[in-house]
Amino acid sequence: MEEQQVGSLHFHIDFSQPLYEQILDQARSAIAKGEIALGDKMPSVRELAQELRINPNTVMRAYQELERDGLTEKRRGQGTYVTSSPEHVASFRTELAARYIDSFMEQMESLGLSWEDIEKYIRRKQDAAQGGLGS
Amino acid sequence: MTSTIVECHQLTKNYGKKKALNELEVAIPAGRITGILGPNGCGKSTFFRTLTGLVRPDAGRIEVLGKPPGWQNNRDIAYLPDRARWYPSHTARMALEWGNSFLPGFSMERAIQLCDYMDIDLDMRVRGMSRGQEARIMLILCLARDVQLIVLDEPFTGIDVISREAIVASLIDYLEDSEQSVLISTHDIQEVEGLFDYTVMMKEGRAIWSGSTEDLRAEYGSLRDVFRKMYMKEWNK
Numbered sequence: 001m002e003e004q005q006v007g008s009l010h011f012h013i014d015f016s017q018p019l020y021e022q023i024l025d026q027a028r029s030a031i032a033k034g035e036i037a038l039g040d041k042m043p044s045v046r047e048l049a050q051e052l053r054i055n056p057n058t059v060m061r062a063y064q065e066l067e068r069d070g071l072t073e074k075r076r077g078q079g080t081y082v083t084s085s086p087e088h089v090a091s092f093r094t095e096l097a098a099r100y101i102d103s104f105m106e107q108m109e110s111l112g113l114s115w116e117d118i119e120k121y122i123r124r125k126q127d128a129a130q131g132g133l134g135s
Numbered sequence: 136m137t138s139t140i141v142e143c144h145q146l147t148k149n150y151g152k153k154k155a156l157n158e159l160e161v162a163i164p165a166g167r168i169t170g171i172l173g174p175n176g177c178g179k180s181t182f183f184r185t186l187t188g189l190v191r192p193d194a195g196r197i198e199v200l201g202k203p204p205g206w207q208n209n210r211d212i213a214y215l216p217d218r219a220r221w222y223p224s225h226t227a228r229m230a231l232e233w234g235n236s237f238l239p240g241f242s243m244e245r246a247i248q249l250c251d252y253m254d255i256d257l258d259m260r261v262r263g264m265s266r267g268q269e270a271r272i273m274l275i276l277c278l279a280r281d282v283q284l285i286v287l288d289e290p291f292t293g294i295d296v297i298s299r300e301a302i303v304a305s306l307i308d309y310l311e312d313s314e315q316s317v318l319i320s321t322h323d324i325q326e327v328e329g330l331f332d333y334t335v336m337m338k339e340g341r342a343i344w345s346g347s348t349e350d351l352r353a354e355y356g357s358l359r360d361v362f363r364k365m366y367m368k369e370w371n372k
Contacts, residue, residue, distance in 0.1 A: 013329070014357075015328055015329065015352070015357040015358065015359065016352060016357035016360060017352055018349040018353050019329060019349065019352070020349060024362035025317075045311060046307070046308060046311050049307045049311065050304055050307055050308070052309075052329065053307070053327075053329045053330070053331045054329030054330065055168055055307075055310075055329060055330055055331065056307055056310060056311040057168075057332055058329075058332065058349075077297050118192070126191060134246060
């Protein structure tokens with residue numbers, strides 16, 4: 001796996017997984033986390049394809065999806081920009097959090113854990129993190 | 136897009152006892168970069184020579200751009216043959232001028248841009264060039280043409296890393312805003328596997344797998360791993 005930086009975005013592309021989803025997921029979380037700021041210009045399709053050494057069609061498809069998410073907008077003749085609306089990003093972040101929770105819960109349930117057990121694990125984790133900070 | 140650029144049924148070509156193409160079945164979609172992958176001797180070059188009409192099949196059917204192969208069809212195809220060389224006494228500029236007078240759809244402006252991009256000195260003679268520089272010239276003669284189909288037979292073989300990177304970069308740049316279809320054969324997929332959006336895996340004159348590269352990844356993992364597994368036998372010989 002390679003780690004690459006394109007502008008303010010980081011990508012790790014794993015060629016054993018579909019590329020489109022990786023680019024989409026990684027660009028989405030970069031925007032949700034604020035790695036790339038509101039209203040900033042995204043790398044061009046060409047630039048990203050060049051840096052990652054992948055087919056421009058794949059990048060283009062991921063960019064179209066980001067636009068549908070409301071995370072980016074195309075400006076005529078100027079390229080793609082991160083949305084300048086914090087509400088769009090916030091609502092997308094909520095959606096993403098819900099999705100992460102779903103997959104987390106699914107995994108925990110597959111271990112046969114109950115709600116109480118899961119809560120206990122989370123609390124323990126939290127205590128450990130706070131303990132770590134305090135010492 | 137559902138239209139196909141190349142379609143073969145039961146395509147067969149024998150050289151003596153050797154079946155170079157063995158009832159090959161393949162349908163390659165238009166507007167994509169397709170990788171034709173397989174070890175040396177699996178029939179890739181014979182397939183390319185068949186679709187440009189240089190080799191006549193013994194049996195079966197092949198259609199390229201909706202027509203049988205032949206010289207009339209080749210005006211819409213830019214073909215880079217395997218182990219292609221250029222006249223040693225020519226400079227890069229002379230090669231481009233040759234292209235400009237003989238190759239349909241050739242754009243001199245585009246060719247000069249590509250030379251600049253790929254770091255080719257127009258006044259250098261081919262005789263003094265590295266294998267990689269010469270390969271870049273040959274590629275430029277293909278990419279400077281406005282044609283429907285570009286066919287590159289082993290464009291990365293035997294050339295240095297810099298040339299290989301220049302070629303991949305120019306393919307990416309060039310293909311971003313073009314509707315062209317590209318077929319690239321290679322037996323070495325390192326650094327180029329991200330380029331292919333459609334993949335045909337060949338073995339002993341047949342297509343053993345073909346489909347969207349993303350589906351291949353989802354199902355089997357990286358092209359490199361698939362390649363290693365599928366051709367293990369050949370590699371252990």
